[in-house]
Amino acid sequence: MVKELILVFIATVLINNFVLKYFLGICPFLGVSDKLSSAISMGFATTFVMTITAPVAWLINNYILIKFDLPFLQYVCFIIVIASLVQFVEMVIKKFFPLLHQSMGIYLPLITTNCAILFMTLQLVLREYSLIKSMVFGFGSGIGFTLAIAIMASIREELEFRDVPESLKGPGITLIIAGILALIFVGLAGLIQVR
Amino acid sequence: MKQSFKMIFSLCLIAVVSAVVLAKVYQITQPAITANEKKATEVAVYKVVSAANSYKEAKIGEIDIFKCYDENNKLCGFAFTVEGVGYQDLIKVMVGVSADFNKILAIEVLENSETPGLGNKIETPWFENQFQNLDLQNKITVVKGVPQKNSEIQAITGATISSEAVVDIVNNKIEELKKSK
Amino acid sequence: MRKINVLFSDFIKGLWQENPIFRLLIGMCPTLAVTSQVKNGLAMGLATTFTLLASSTIISIFRNFIPKEVRIPSYIVIIATFVTIVSLFLKANFPEISKELGPYVPLIIVNCLILGRQEAFASKNPTHRAIADALGMGIGFTLSLIALSSVREVLGMGTLLGHQVIFGNFRPWIIMLTPPGAFLTLGLLLGLVNIINKAVKNRKKKKQ
Numbered sequence: 001m002v003k004e005l006i007l008v009f010i011a012t013v014l015i016n017n018f019v020l021k022y023f024l025g026i027c028p029f030l031g032v033s034d035k036l037s038s039a040i041s042m043g044f045a046t047t048f049v050m051t052i053t054a055p056v057a058w059l060i061n062n063y064i065l066i067k068f069d070l071p072f073l074q075y076v077c078f079i080i081v082i083a084s085l086v087q088f089v090e091m092v093i094k095k096f097f098p099l100l101h102q103s104m105g106i107y108l109p110l111i112t113t114n115c116a117i118l119f120m121t122l123q124l125v126l127r128e129y130s131l132i133k134s135m136v137f138g139f140g141s142g143i144g145f146t147l148a149i150a151i152m153a154s155i156r157e158e159l160e161f162r163d164v165p166e167s168l169k170g171p172g173i174t175l176i177i178a179g180i181l182a183l184i185f186v187g188l189a190g191l192i193q194v195r
Numbered sequence: 196m197k198q199s200f201k202m203i204f205s206l207c208l209i210a211v212v213s214a215v216v217l218a219k220v221y222q223i224t225q226p227a228i229t230a231n232e233k234k235a236t237e238v239a240v241y242k243v244v245s246a247a248n249s250y251k252e253a254k255i256g257e258i259d260i261f262k263c264y265d266e267n268n269k270l271c272g273f274a275f276t277v278e279g280v281g282y283q284d285l286i287k288v289m290v291g292v293s294a295d296f297n298k299i300l301a302i303e304v305l306e307n308s309e310t311p312g313l314g315n316k317i318e319t320p321w322f323e324n325q326f327q328n329l330d331l332q333n334k335i336t337v338v339k340g341v342p343q344k345n346s347e348i349q350a351i352t353g354a355t356i357s358s359e360a361v362v363d364i365v366n367n368k369i370e371e372l373k374k375s376k
Numbered sequence: 377m378r379k380i381n382v383l384f385s386d387f388i389k390g391l392w393q394e395n396p397i398f399r400l401l402i403g404m405c406p407t408l409a410v411t412s413q414v415k416n417g418l419a420m421g422l423a424t425t426f427t428l429l430a431s432s433t434i435i436s437i438f439r440n441f442i443p444k445e446v447r448i449p450s451y452i453v454i455i456a457t458f459v460t461i462v463s464l465f466l467k468a469n470f471p472e473i474s475k476e477l478g479p480y481v482p483l484i485i486v487n488c489l490i491l492g493r494q495e496a497f498a499s500k501n502p503t504h505r506a507i508a509d510a511l512g513m514g515i516g517f518t519l520s521l522i523a524l525s526s527v528r529e530v531l532g533m534g535t536l537l538g539h540q541v542i543f544g545n546f547r548p549w550i551i552m553l554t555p556p557g558a559f560l561t562l563g564l565l566l567g568l569v570n571i572i573n574k575a576v577k578n579r580k581k582k583k584q
Contacts, residue, residue: 023408023555031452070524071221072220072221115487149526156581166574167568167574168566177564202446228464231467310554311412
């Protein structure tokens with residue numbers, strides 16, 4: 001049981017990395033990856049929201065959508081859950097952890113439209129995960145996102161002092177670096193086989 | 196107070212309208228969606244048990260299978276889906292076996308997201324056809340050269356893991372079926 | 377006459393000047409994910425255009441009734457409704473395409489392009505202008521997807537829309553079909569668009 005959870009975690013972080021394999025969360029990946037400190041804040045804010053969203057989405061799916069046979073409301077319900085949880089998390093952090101809010105605050109509203117979260121909730125239904133596995137999956141997805149965006153940010157900090165062709169400056173070169181990173185992560189596929 | 200009432204009211208209104216519209220659309224599209232799914236299964240079943248003229252859903256132990264009948268209504272084979280993890284993600288295969296459970300008739304890979312150009316060659320007829328008439332007395336094995344025995348499959352060059360994954364998930368299910376039969 | 381000019385400029389800006397993918401850099405996730413074949417890129421483009429058009433129309437009509445404080449949740453619910461309709465429609469009528477696009481259809485909901493246009497345009501402008509804007513942005517998005525997927529399909533499989541276009545001793549570049557290929561192609565195309573833009577600007581300057 002524990003072994004399986006660890007495998008799911010490793011698989012979501014390294015092998016099926018949300019950013020580099022499924023192209024999720026590309027907007028923040030391009031937008032917030034110019035400085036390592038802000039990239040890490042963004043990453044942890046996302047991880048936090050994902051870890052909470054996963055079990056809530058699981059409960060809603062199993063105890064409301066399946067029970068009352070309402071599969072067509074899945075998308076609407078999940079996006080409402082995500083939007084309200086993001087709001088809720090922001091209020092809680094603002095009230096109880098003002099310092100944390102200063103560093104994380106501006107990224108929180110952006111998380112609602114991070115497609116990684118919606119994708120994660122839909123996948124845990126599709127893969128018929130249990131409640132605990134869902135939580136590990138949500139946490140792992142967030143860590144995978146953080147890893148990708150942090151690696152990217154540290155490369156881009158170095159890149160500022162390099163001579164990049166004029167027309168590729170900014171997003172162009174970022175995407176090309178992302179391509180090379182994705183190539184590295186392809187090498188990790190097949191490390192373990194788990195779903 | 197009036198402000199928040201307006202907010203709650205408009206949000207609820209939007210939600211209710213959305214739910215009603217979706218329920219209606221779902222009702223209209225549902226028959227077509229079920230028909231599509233049924234047709235996809237049908238095509239796959241007739242492909243792996245080519246002698247079949249009709250089939251019935253049944254269970255062996257806990258496992259869902261399709262009992263296939265030929266034109267004289269005689270049992271001519273079984274078909275069932277197997278799934279498992281390949282090199283990257285889920286592989287789903289429809290398998291047809293003979294009525295006496297002695298050999299595989301054919302297989303058809305339904306879903307896979309293996310590496311394009313390497314692993315996803317498990318979908319090619321060359322790979323699928325190797326399974327035809329395989330002996331089920333022994334376990335199917337994967338070899339890297341030309342197969343010598345009637346229970347061997349030649350691996351796809353550069354995609355041994357994907358090839359082995361298909362063979363493994365087929366083997367496991369057949370083993371299970373043999374036990375519960 | 378002036379009215380038509382306004383509508384035309386609302387429409388045309390989405391095609392190049394404010395092209396969502398190459399100029400505004402939004403809606404990247406589906407762009408990268410489904411463009412290994414032209415067929416899928418086109419389907420994704422059309423599905424997004426429909427959702428954008430429908431949501432922009434509805435939201436622009438009701439723009440004065442939706443309270444400012446809850447506008448974002450309201451927009452998201454409306455968008456999610458249309459995406460569910462698209463998804464059910466695809467499943468019922470085009471099961472093949474629905475299977476190919478798979479999990480990326482629901483992700484249209486969080487395509488920043490759609491929410492962005494509601495916030496920036498549809499919620500502030502009359503309906504006919506919102507429709508023109510949505511059409512322009514949608515078509516600009518679709519054309520960009522077609523451009524990207526053409527490069528990837530031709531180099532990755534030697535085909536275009538499933539027809540063989542490269543003959544002879546060509547060995548397909550499999551990497552173009554995989555995630556790294558998507559990132560590299562988009563990065564290089566972005567560079568190309570920048571070069572063209574610069575050349576156009578320089579020529580305008582010389583004329584003056």
